[in-house]
Amino acid sequence: MSQNTFKVATNAADACGQAGARKVAYKAAAIQVIKNGGDRFIIVGDQSSSTLAGGTFNAYGGFQTYNHNNQDMIVRTLKKGDPDYGNGLSARQTLGADWQAQVTKGVGVTCTG
Numbered sequence: 054m055s056q057n058t059f060k061v062a063t064n065a066a067d068a069c070g071q072a073g074a075r076k077v078a079y080k081a082a083a084i085q086v087i088k089n090g091g092d093r094f095i096i097v098g099d100q101s102s103s104t105l106a107g108g109t110f111n112a113y114g115g116f117q118t119y120n121h122n123n124q125d126m127i128v129r130t131l132k133k134g135d136p137d138y139g140n141g142l143s144a145r146q147t148l149g150a151d152w153q154a155q156v157t158k159g160v161g162v163t164c165t166g
Contacts, residue, residue: 057130058097059085063160065122074124081160082128083147088156091130093141098127 061081065074086094131141145152 057089057091059089059128059130061085061124061126061128063124065124069122071122071124074122077160078124078126079147080155082126083142083144083152084156084160086128086130086144087148087152089130091132091144093131093138093143095129095131095137095141096126097129098125 061078063074063077063081065071065077069077082094082096086092129137131138135141148155
């Protein structure tokens with residue numbers, strides 16, 4: 054990547070869906086932006102997919118498949134004075150009022166947290 058860009062790659066379980074994978078990716082991006090000393094960020098690349106993770110068969114439900122939802126983003130960190138700063142997303146607002154605790158805690162392992 055570069056000095057002001059990085060990649061976020063997340064994977065969420067079938068129950069989380071694509072929205073859950075995206076939520077985790079945005080949270081991961083915001084945390085990393087703050088750790089990098091930035092205030093705001095923009096997504097300069099975005100790709101999502103769903104992959105078959107496995108399947109089972111039971112007598113009651115038949116064949117069931119399980120998917121993983123993937124979200125990849127290329128993130129550019131913005132600092133005051135950068136040309137796109139006014140259009141950037143606020144890392145702190147993305148994380149919410151408890152942003153400091155979230156930066157300390159990290160992303161976590163679920164799409165609900």
